[in-house]
Structure formats: structure tokens, C-alpha cells
Amino acid sequence: MGKAILTQLDNGIRVVTQNIENFDSVVLGYWIEAGGVCEEESNSGISHFLEHMAFKGTTSRNAKQIIEEIESVGGYLNAYTSKETTAFHAKVLKEDMPLALNILSDILQNPTFPDEELKREQGVILQEISQTHDTPDDIIFDHFQNVAFANQPIGRPILGSVEVVLKMSASDLRNYRSKYYNADNIVFAAAGNVDHDELLSRADKYFAGFKADVTPVHDKRYNYVGGAYSDLRDLEQTHVIIGFEGLSSLSDDYYTLAILASVLGGGMSSRLFQEVREKKGLAYTIYSFSSSYKKNGLFGVYAATSVYNLAELSNIVSGELVKMRENVSEKEIKRTKAQFKASLLMARESNTTSCEQIVNQTLIFKRPIEREEIIQKINSVTIEDVQRLMNKILLSNASIVTVGKGDASPVIVALQSHGIK
Numbered sequence: 043m044g045k046a047i048l049t050q051l052d053n054g055i056r057v058v059t060q061n062i063e064n065f066d067s068v069v070l071g072y073w074i075e076a077g078g079v080c081e082e083e084s085n086s087g088i089s090h091f092l093e094h095m096a097f098k099g100t101t102s103r104n105a106k107q108i109i110e111e112i113e114s115v116g117g118y119l120n121a122y123t124s125k126e127t128t129a130f131h132a133k134v135l136k137e138d139m140p141l142a143l144n145i146l147s148d149i150l151q152n153p154t155f156p157d158e159e160l161k162r163e164q165g166v167i168l169q170e171i172s173q174t175h176d177t178p179d180d181i182i183f184d185h186f187q188n189v190a191f192a193n194q195p196i197g198r199p200i201l202g203s204v205e206v207v208l209k210m211s212a213s214d215l216r217n218y219r220s221k222y223y224n225a226d227n228i229v230f231a232a233a234g235n236v237d238h239d240e241l242l243s244r245a246d247k248y249f250a251g252f253k254a255d256v257t258p259v260h261d262k263r264y265n266y267v268g269g270a271y272s273d274l275r276d277l278e279q280t281h282v283i284i285g286f287e288g289l290s291s292l293s294d295d296y297y298t299l300a301i302l303a304s305v306l307g308g309g310m311s312s313r314l315f316q317e318v319r320e321k322k323g324l325a326y327t328i329y330s331f332s333s334s335y336k337k338n339g340l341f342g343v344y345a346a347t348s349v350y351n352l353a354e355l356s357n358i359v360s361g362e363l364v365k366m367r368e369n370v371s372e373k374e375i376k377r378t379k380a381q382f383k384a385s386l387l388m389a390r391e392s393n394t395t396s397c398e399q400i401v402n403q404t405l406i407f408k409r410p411i412e413r414e415e416i417i418q419k420i421n422s423v424t425i426e427d428v429q430r431l432m433n434k435i436l437l438s439n440a441s442i443v444t445v446g447k448g449d450a451s452p453v454i455v456a457l458q459s460h461g462i463k
Contacts, residue, residue, distance in 0.1 A: 269438075285341060
């Protein structure tokens, strides 16, 4: 695998590529630094709506032609919206990269937002919202985000609300696109069978069409709140998240948090999996997670159990959280470090993963990070670092969410019994 190469064009677009030997395919796409954090309550969900509408027609292609052209060469197009970015990407064979680049550039530079497609897509997004509401292990994360960052853009759901989505117009989409889809706000990335210089030779044709306006920067630190919320439903299981304030992507403790989360609940050998599932049989699914943003982050534990086991499960989770402050073994740290190093090597077997990595590194650190540098940071994490960070995390107010028959009261009791706020 070759080193990732980054070039910033005169108009501000950052182009980053990674050539991977012996690959026949290439993953390529545009990542725009615009997502949920750029929205107000009045247009919440517009980043996601624009993501959908980009595929619904351009000045030279209708929605069907966009899909037919890419699928006629065996490729595919996809997109997603997150709190801080919106991505439009494709995967094709090497010889079809010019076609994918053409289509991706067309949908981002020349969308038409036809009224009939807009109305139809409003219906599709309403179905997506309904599907999320009907899926407990999806909606609980929306609730958790809202409890952690109440009444703030980062706390609102990516999909928006039914009321706001129904009011969105083509004019709203054009204004939002004009504000954020500018060259200085875009990273173009490609990984696989790709030549950096060849891609740059097409810059005038495909990258020059983006405006060079200065885009507003959304990187303020949001106010972590914490609290409790219960979405009472007649379900067989009660889904629960116990969370706390985490770290930003730029924190010096970023890799410490990754190791902490893995030791606690990152796999079958983790403490929570062993204690809750293997020894007690209280849950099928339990894991810890972290979400990091430019200025903020979240850390938590998710599980699903019967309402009758919620109190016992919460007591075990609370106990394991507290134990992490004082009792972390060298064996656990070594095992987790080995897992991370293996995952870095395995990522080289997927150009999709490699592409995501170089994009995220460019967005966060302004440059792609070499694997050796990451390994060095992982190796430098100590037991004392993990214990110190766990203690810091538990100083924040807990964010507790349940979905199902059980409310949050037994979770609160369990946390308080272990001295957790």
C-alpha cells in the first residue's frame, strides 16, 4: 500500500488519495464538512434531505439515468449524513473511475431539485423517520444524543422531524447548498487502484466548478447536559444506554478512550460481555461505544435485556465502570492494543475502509496519518492513562435512556449506589 497523498487545489478543495496495489477497484467521493451541527431547529434534517435530493436529477441526467449509468458498469453510488459531514461516494473498476467522477461531480454541482422528486422524497424520508422510530436500537441513540446535548443542533436527529421535513422547499435546499457546498469545505478522496497525478489532471474539468466562497465554520463546543429519559413501549426487551461526556476527536486521550472502551465492552473478551452475557446470561447484546466530534464527545454502554433483569444488569455495568478506575490489567491492555494493530492491517484489505480513514484524518488532523504514527500512539497508552480517563469520564453527569417497558429508575439507583452522578 502506498502512502496517502494530499494536495490542496487553488480553489481550496483538498484531494487525498491512497494507492493500494493489486486492487482492481477504486472508491472515490466527495466529503462535505456540513451536517447536523450546521442546522437550526427550523431546518433540522436539511443536510440529510439534500443528500437524498442530490441523486434526483441534474441539468443533464434524471434520477433514473444517474443510477443506470453507474450500475451499467457494475458500480454503485451511495451517500450518508452525519453530525459533521455529508458524503457522496462510489465504487467502480479502475477503468470506470472517469465515469464515477463525472456523475459525482454532476450531482453535486448541477442538481435541479425538481418539485415532483422533492415531494416524492419527502415521503421516502418520512418512511425513514417512521422506520427509525419503530426500531428501538436505532431510536434510543437519537434519544441519548438529545439527552446529552439538549436543545442544541448536535443533539437533534439527523433525519429531522416530520413537521420540518414537510415544510422544506427547493429554495431551502439551494440556499443551504450555496452556503456550505463550497470548495474550502470539501475533501475529495479516493482509495484503491488510483493514480494521484492522473486524478489531479482532471481537476479543471471536475473540481473547478465549486464556488470558492468562505464557508462558515461550525466547531464550537456544545454544552453537555446529561439526564434521564424513558420511552415507554410494550416491547419484549428494555433497551438501555448509560452514557457520559466523552472526548473530542483532537483530544490527546483519543486512543486512550478507544482502548478503554474496548477493554470495557469492545468484544467477546471484554469485561461487560463476559460478566453480563457469559456469566449471568442477562443480555444477548451489550457493548461500549464512543462518539467524538471536533469539540465534544460521548461515551456510553448499550444493552438490551428483559425489564426484570434491568436492575441487575445496571448494577453490574455500574460496578464495572467503577472498577475501571482502579483495576485494569496489563493483559487486557496488551490484548486490546493487539486488536487495534490487527484492525489497522486488516483495513488495508478494504479500499472502502481505507478511503474513510484518509478522509477522516484529513478532516480532523488536516493531513492523512501514517499507520506507524497511529501504532506509536496506541503503544504509548498506559494502564494509568486508562484509569485516569475513566475517573474523568465518571465525573460528568450520566445520560440515561431506556426504550421499552422499564423506565430509567433502576438504572439511576444502580449508578447512585456506586457513587456515580
